[in-house]
Amino acid sequence: MNSNYVRIFDTTLRDGEQSPGASLTSAEKLEIARQLSKLGVDIIEAGFPAASPDDLEGVKQIAVEVGNPIEPNARVPIIAGLARANKNDIEKCWDAVKHARHPRIHTFLATSDIHLKYKLKMSREQVVERVREMVSYAKTFCDDVEFSPEDAGRSDPEYLLEVLEVAIQAGATTLNIPDTVGYTTPQEFGALIKGLIENTPGADKVIWSVHCHDDLGLATANTLAGVSNGARQVEVTMNGIGERAGNTSLEEVVMAMHTRPALFGLQHGIDTTQISRTSRMVSNFTGIPVQPNKAIVGANAFAHEAGIHQDGMLKNNMTYEIMKPETVGVNASRLVLGKHSGRHALKARFVELGYNLSDDELDQAFARFKELADKKKVITDADLEALVSDEIASLNELFSLDGMQVACGTMGMPTATVRLKDPEGKQHTIAAIGTGPVDATYKAIDAIVNCPNTLLEFNIHAVTEGIDALGQVTVRIQGKDIQPRMDVQRETERTRTFGGYGADTDIIVASAKAYLAALNKLLIATQAQENAMGSEVALMA
Numbered sequence: 001m002n003s004n005y006v007r008i009f010d011t012t013l014r015d016g017e018q019s020p021g022a023s024l025t026s027a028e029k030l031e032i033a034r035q036l037s038k039l040g041v042d043i044i045e046a047g048f049p050a051a052s053p054d055d056l057e058g059v060k061q062i063a064v065e066v067g068n069p070i071e072p073n074a075r076v077p078i079i080a081g082l083a084r085a086n087k088n089d090i091e092k093c094w095d096a097v098k099h100a101r102h103p104r105i106h107t108f109l110a111t112s113d114i115h116l117k118y119k120l121k122m123s124r125e126q127v128v129e130r131v132r133e134m135v136s137y138a139k140t141f142c143d144d145v146e147f148s149p150e151d152a153g154r155s156d157p158e159y160l161l162e163v164l165e166v167a168i169q170a171g172a173t174t175l176n177i178p179d180t181v182g183y184t185t186p187q188e189f190g191a192l193i194k195g196l197i198e199n200t201p202g203a204d205k206v207i208w209s210v211h212c213h214d215d216l217g218l219a220t221a222n223t224l225a226g227v228s229n230g231a232r233q234v235e236v237t238m239n240g241i242g243e244r245a246g247n248t249s250l251e252e253v254v255m256a257m258h259t260r261p262a263l264f265g266l267q268h269g270i271d272t273t274q275i276s277r278t279s280r281m282v283s284n285f286t287g288i289p290v291q292p293n294k295a296i297v298g299a300n301a302f303a304h305e306a307g308i309h310q311d312g313m314l315k316n317n318m319t320y321e322i323m324k325p326e327t328v329g330v331n332a333s334r335l336v337l338g339k340h341s342g343r344h345a346l347k348a349r350f351v352e353l354g355y356n357l358s359d360d361e362l363d364q365a366f367a368r369f370k371e372l373a374d375k376k377k378v379i380t381d382a383d384l385e386a387l388v389s390d391e392i393a394s395l396n397e398l399f400s401l402d403g404m405q406v407a408c409g410t411m412g413m414p415t416a417t418v419r420l421k422d423p424e425g426k427q428h429t430i431a432a433i434g435t436g437p438v439d440a441t442y443k444a445i446d447a448i449v450n451c452p453n454t455l456l457e458f459n460i461h462a463v464t465e466g467i468d469a470l471g472q473v474t475v476r477i478q479g480k481d482i483q484p485r486m487d488v489q490r491e492t493e494r495t496r497t498f499g500g501y502g503a504d505t506d507i508i509v510a511s512a513k514a515y516l517a518a519l520n521k522l523l524i525a526t527q528a529q530e531n532a533m534g535s536e537v538a539l540m541a
């Protein structure tokens with residue numbers, strides 16, 4: 001491989017999924033993994049298999065499907081899983097990733113004194129020995145082994161050299177340097193990478209990688225400092241999602257290298273026209289909205305409102321624009337289909353967009369497309385994506401929306417009548433009043449589903465321009481009875497919140513769908529929790 005090629009390691013489904021509220025269903029994870037592959041990422045970190053049986057299953061499914069594309073000339077991404085430096089995690093990781101044509105085990109152990117003392121309660125010597133043993137153990141399963149010294153940004157560089165040398169001797173093929181708490185600055189981080197590459201014995205045998213967090217807003221700058229100093233893999237997430245302030249944004253790093261080729265002189269394998277679409281998918285499925293002024297993928301990233309800018313743009317768009325919106329897939333949406341388009345045309349467009357729907361799924365999508373085409377003259381790619389996202393979001397449904405009617409305005413109390421189907425297919429209809437139409441709808445849904453929760457976030461926006469646009473709603477809720485989840489990487493507990501997505505030309509219907517999607521995820525998690533407690537009681541009896 002060309003020595004200036006930078007591998008894009010996407011960790012949206014692992015580190016990104018650790019964002020508060022980013023709980024994804026396995027269908028959503030699979031769909032995101034397919035899209036990441038289409039985007040052209042080199043490595044997909046699909047999850048943390050030892051975290052739970054569900055996590056293992058999710059990674060395995062991605063390894064089986066996305067790690068073995070059937071198209072003859074398709075690029076085959078490496079499918080990686082994360083594992084703590086212990087035998088159980090490494091075995092579980094291998095169980096999940098071994099199904100991919102190119103599997104990778106990514107194992108990590110902290111190296112900063114603060115982690116050694118308070119988290120691991122291990123000496124420096126013990127850590128070195130554990131790295132030797134566990135990298136060698138991972139190597140007995142898989143040729144491709146990545147090692148990360150967690151909290152490298154705050155570790156003693158001399159000690160890091162010792163640990164990394166041992167990792168290379170034990171067979172690591174990629175060494176990833178994480179700034180776990182987003183503490184370093186670009187100058188410092190760049191110098192750290194340079195020093196490690198120059199001074200670790202055997203450095204030329206491995207790929208050097210960087211993994212930055214955004215606590216000081218420096219993740220992209222630090223990552224770019226890393227590649228400027230010899231790193232040839234970047235660990236990133238779509239939209240920069242991740243716990244606390246998030247991880248490095250894939251789109252920012254890729255577009256910086258892409259827009260400034262003379263400065264960086266680096267290549268990558270990303271199809272930049274897929275960036276915008278991937279960003280929308282990740283935002284819809286995680287329920288985490290993208291801030292309007294977010295670089296590259298924010299709604300205002302290419303909007304030029306000030307009069308002076310518009311005047312400049314009309315004269316020559318290079319006056320205020322350093323990238324073309326089409327380069328990242330914005331405005332690439334074609335006016336594709338209309339009222340008279342048939343099932344074949346719809347199927348063909350879905351295939352072009354990268355969705356391989358089964359006959360049943362296509363039937364459902366076609367019915368929804370016809371419904372939408374009756375309300376909206378032209379249907380764009382963004383509309384079709386919103387429909388598919390909505391269908392995928394409803395795949396794991398326990399309760400589904402069967403009908404609803406709302407009365408609101410300035411006269412009388414807003415009232416919603418909602419009809420839901422329960423998991424047995426039985427219908428339930430309830431009317432409720434509220435402070436507004438959404439409140440009334442949510443109260444009616446609550447009265448049927450009976451799953452106590454707090455609504456933490458509600459966001460609404462239009463998919464396309466125009467008065468007849470589809471409305472997209474994302475919500476995030478926190479269950480009252482759900483226990484925190486153990487974060488196996490941090491060895492701390494994490495409050496669990498659940499996101500939901502809905503799309504419809506009627507924004508109250510979209511709001512109901514989004515809330516139901518989040519409630520269904522919460523119900524599934526509550527059931528899993530009850531089952532786990534039940535089996536513990538059975539074991540104790």
Ligand code: KIV
Nearest residue numbers: 108148150151178180
């Ligand atoms: O931030 C971090 O240190 C990580 C490692 C597991 C790579 O996510």
Ligand code: ZN
Nearest residue numbers: 015178180211
């Ligand atoms: Zn991380």
